Amino acid sequence: MAVKLTNDSLYFVNEHLIAYVTGVNLEFMFDVQNVPMILLAVVAFICLYFLYGVFFRPLNRVRLLGEFGYLSDGKLSKKEVANRVKRRRAVGEIPPVYPNGWFGLLESWQIKVGESKAVSALGQELAVFRDTKGEVHILDAYCPHMGAHLAVGGRVVDNCLECPFHGWRFRGHDGKCTFIPYADKVPEVSKIKSWTSMELNGWIYIWHHAEGAEPYWKLPELEEVTSGAWQYKGRTEHYINAHIEEVPENGADVAHLKMVHEPFIAAGVDLLTMWNKYWSWGKHSWQADWSQLPEPEGHIGSMKVVHDLVLFGIPLPFLKLKVNALQIGPGVVYLMFESFFGKGVFIHNLIPVEPIVQKLIHNIYIQWYVPNIVAKFFMLGEAIHIERDIMIWNNKTYNSKPVYSKSKQCGLISRHRRWYSQFYSEHSPRLKFQKDTLDW
Ligand code: FES
Numbered sequence: 001m002a003v004k005l006t007n008d009s010l011y012f013v014n015e016h017l018i019a020y021v022t023g024v025n026l027e028f029m030f031d032v033q034n035v036p037m038i039l040l041a042v043v044a045f046i047c048l049y050f051l052y053g054v055f056f057r058p059l060n061r062v063r064l065l066g067e068f069g070y071l072s073d074g075k076l077s078k079k080e081v082a083n084r085v086k087r088r089r090a091v092g093e094i095p096p097v098y099p100n101g102w103f104g105l106l107e108s109w110q111i112k113v114g115e116s117k118a119v120s121a122l123g124q125e126l127a128v129f130r131d132t133k134g135e136v137h138i139l140d141a142y143c144p145h146m147g148a149h150l151a152v153g154g155r156v157v158d159n160c161l162e163c164p165f166h167g168w169r170f171r172g173h174d175g176k177c178t179f180i181p182y183a184d185k186v187p188e189v190s191k192i193k194s195w196t197s198m199e200l201n202g203w204i205y206i207w208h209h210a211e212g213a214e215p216y217w218k219l220p221e222l223e224e225v226t227s228g229a230w231q232y233k234g235r236t237e238h239y240i241n242a243h244i245e246e247v248p249e250n251g252a253d254v255a256h257l258k259m260v261h262e263p264f265i266a267a268g269v270d271l272l273t274m275w276n277k278y279w280s281w282g283k284h285s286w287q288a289d290w291s292q293l294p295e296p297e298g299h300i301g302s303m304k305v306v307h308d309l310v311l312f313g314i315p316l317p318f319l320k321l322k323v324n325a326l327q328i329g330p331g332v333v334y335l336m337f338e339s340f341f342g343k344g345v346f347i348h349n350l351i352p353v354e355p356i357v358q359k360l361i362h363n364i365y366i367q368w369y370v371p372n373i374v375a376k377f378f379m380l381g382e383a384i385h386i387e388r389d390i391m392i393w394n395n396k397t398y399n400s401k402p403v404y405s406k407s408k409q410c411g412l413i414s415r416h417r418r419w420y421s422q423f424y425s426e427h428s429p430r431l432k433f434q435k436d437t438l439d440w
C-alpha cells in the first residue's frame, strides 16, 4: 500500500528526526513562552564560563607598546601618541644597549618538540628549535649558503634544523652543516653560530656576551617550580620603551615606592588619575632596602620589601607580603614572597627586543593549595604596579649624571649603577644616532 506524505506529515517527520539525532526538542525551543528560560540558560552558561575562567584558568595579561603608559591629548590615538613620544623623546646618554648575561628568550611552552621559531632580540635574528629528543637549540637565523631565514619554514630533522631554501641541515649543538641534499661533501666552513643556552624553571635562556666569553655564573634552579610543589598560575607580558637598565634600577630606587606605588591598585595605572579621592581609603605601604651580594655572587642584587595593603588606616594582615627579590644578572629576577595564604615566586624575565624596547614577562608559581583567585589577585596587583612604572619609563630620559641628594635613597641608586656596570664590556653594542633616525 502506498503511503502519501503531505507537507504537514513531512514537517512532523523532519522535526522528530532532528530531535532524535541531536537530542534537541525543537517544539520546546520554538515555543515563545520558553524564550525567557532559554535566555536565562544562556546567561547562566556565560556566568559559569566567566567564573570558571576566574577561579580555574591561569591569568594571561598582555599589554603591547602604546596600549597604555602615555599621556593622551584626546585627539591622537594611543598608538600615535606613543610614536610621537618615541620620536621626540630625548633618549639621553645611555649605557650600552645589550648587557652581558643570561636572558629569557622564550617560555618553554612556546616551542614544542620538532618546532622552530624565529626570535628577534639582543640585536640578533635567531632561529630557535626543539629537536626530536626535546632539547632546545639556538642558532643564528641566516643560512650561510644563500641567506634564507632558517626558522621561517625550516623543518626540524633529528637534532638539526633544515634550511627551507635548498635543504642544507645545521646541527643544533655546534651549528655545523651535516648534510647538503645535492652534494657529496659538506664544505668545512659551512657552519653557523650556535648560542649557549639552557632551559630552566619553564624558560629557555640565552647567554649573551659581547666579548664572546662563556658563562661565568649560572641561574639557580627553583626546586619548588621544577618539582611542581609550587604551581603555575599565570603570566603577564609588557613592552617598555626605555633602556634596559631603567627596569632593574627601580629595585634600588626605594624613594619612588611612595610616589608611584602608594595609591590603591583599584585607582588604576594612570599616574595622573590614580591619586583621586574616591580611592583614597585604600593605599599600599612599603618598606624596602637594596644590597648586592658578596663574591662569588657579586652578579646578584637583593631587594627586601615588606608590603601592606592599608584600608581605612588599618593594614590587612592577610595581604601582607614579605618579598625577597633576587636580581640575578642584568635581566632575571626571582621575587620570592611569603603571604598569609602561602609562599610563591614571580619569575621576572626582561630582554631587549630593540635597543630601547624591552619585553618583560612575569610568571607566578605558588604553593598548590593557594586558591587560583588569590594567586591571580597577587599577579594582577603586580601588573598594575609595573604598569605605573612603565608610564614613568616610557616618557623619561636616561640621566647619566643625576643630581643626587645626600640621602640613603640617592646613595642606593648610585650603588646600583656601579653594580650594574659589571654587565657591560668593551665591545657591548651602543646606540648611535644617524641623522634624525635611531640606529645602533
Ligand atoms: S639558503 Fe639555506 S640552503 Fe640555500
Ligand SMILES: [Fe+2]
Pocket (backbone or CB within 6 Å): 250, 256, 260, 261, 385, 389
Ligand atoms: Fe616601581
